[in-house]
Amino acid sequence: MSALPTASDTANRERPRSIAVWLFVCAVLVLTMVAVGGITRLTESGLSITQWKPITGAIPPLSQADWQAEFDLYKATGEYRNVTGPAGMDLDAFKFIFFWEWFHRFLGRLLGLAFALPLAWFWVRRAIPAGYTPRLVALLALGGLQGAFGWFMVRSGLSGEMTDVSHFWLSIHLLTALFTLAGLVWTALDLRQHAQGRTAPSRLTRASLWVAAILFVQLLLGAWVAGLNAGLVSDTWPLMFGRLVPEANWANGVAWTFLHDPFWLHFLHRWWAFVAAAALVVLARRVRPLERRASIAINAMVGTQILLGIATVMSGVALWLAVAHQLVGALLVASFAWGAHVVGRREPEFPRAETSH
Incomplete structure (x- = not known):
């Protein structure tokens, strides 16, 4: 007993x-x-x-x-x-x-x-x-x-x-x-x-670390877009000014363009989103057999975030859409942490049963 x-x-x-x-x-x-x-x-x-x-x-x-x-x-x-x-x-x-x-x-x-x-x-x-x-x-x-x-x-x-x-x-x-x-x-x-x-x-696996790095780039781009008011440079999607790749200011060098140019950063943020989405969906597929709710949370946040991002652009950065976009971005980070934690969990530690002699 x-x-x-x-x-x-x-x-x-x-x-x-x-x-x-x-x-x-x-x-x-x-x-x-x-x-x-x-x-x-x-x-x-x-x-x-x-x-x-x-x-x-x-x-x-x-x-x-x-x-x-x-x-x-x-x-x-x-x-x-x-x-x-x-x-x-x-x-x-x-x-x-x-x-x-x-x-x-x-x-x-x-x-x-x-x-x-x-x-x-x-x-x-x-x-x-x-x-x-x-x-x-x-x-x-x-x-x-x-x-x-x-x-x-x-x-x-x-x-x-x-x-x-x-x-x-x-x-x-x-x-x-x-x-x-x-x-x-x-x-x-x-x-x-x-x-x-x-x-x-739980441990952060190598695969989860890669997804985290991809997500980090997207969050960094989003923060720069917000800080430069770059969301306002175009209110059309998927094209910007009738072009897939907008004209950017390269006169100050490549580094300046990637760090400061609002048109280029807006372009990177809207399309790197799909790279991040693909990585997160792959993570969600790995999570699904282990904890279905975490997988659903990741997929739901990814889809909602992309739709809110497009709506924010097309609305000319309407206040409440933009706030919802930022909030769901934070929820996406939380759901990623949940999924990565599930993938990195170890087996429960149970004491070994003593064998009778």
Whole structure:
């Protein structure tokens, strides 16, 4: 007869399961931040707060004088002098863009607390399984870096006559968020498997690493397209200005064109999408016999993302289509992490049965 589970056995299962649930909640907060970040970018709200005050900045302006002071700081930016000021922005319009940037930063602070406080609680109670503390601390550090990268991004748009943030800093900011999201999902899945008896963490296989590299290129191109407002250069699909391959500016060299030219980056982003889609579908086929739900999630996100990308272009980058495109991109990263985790799982570790003599 097998022995009945002890209280210790139950605790060993429940603790990693509880930590996994907490990490999934944090992943949902990251998804929310990605969506709000998209709204912030598309409404040109990112430069509305010109100072980084991690503590006192959590409180928005409370008086008319405070609002006017913030507006005056914004008026010193190149964006106001060259774009929004000449368009007639008043204080009420400024309050609108200020809200989205403040809300985005507020969610960042909320996520930091939602991660750091439970981590400390689990740590003090010695509830974290062996080997997972460094990984959880690394995820906390990534969250801190994300906030710092966000400020460097904003600061890049406040110098001189700049009217937008650097697309390089925007890509670092966004890709760090998506990497953190993948890490949260992967670690939560590891812990859920741990609660079911698989104590060996999943591994990233070589095939999954190739898919990750292909997806990374597409996400990087998407971030550059967003930062350069390159989605606006063409509202037709599949052709751009009646051509499959658009005219690009090669006068400054190949490197400049691949890093800065909005027409060329738009072209690369719309067609590399199908390379990424093919790689993800192949991964989904490998996942299907192991966990059908993960395979369905990957395929669904791939198809939805491509349709949203086309719709975003043809709508002239309509706000909510573009936000949905960014959000589904983040969901695609999460579904990839799920599928790659399934492929890399190891067999459950069961104690060997003792043979009788």
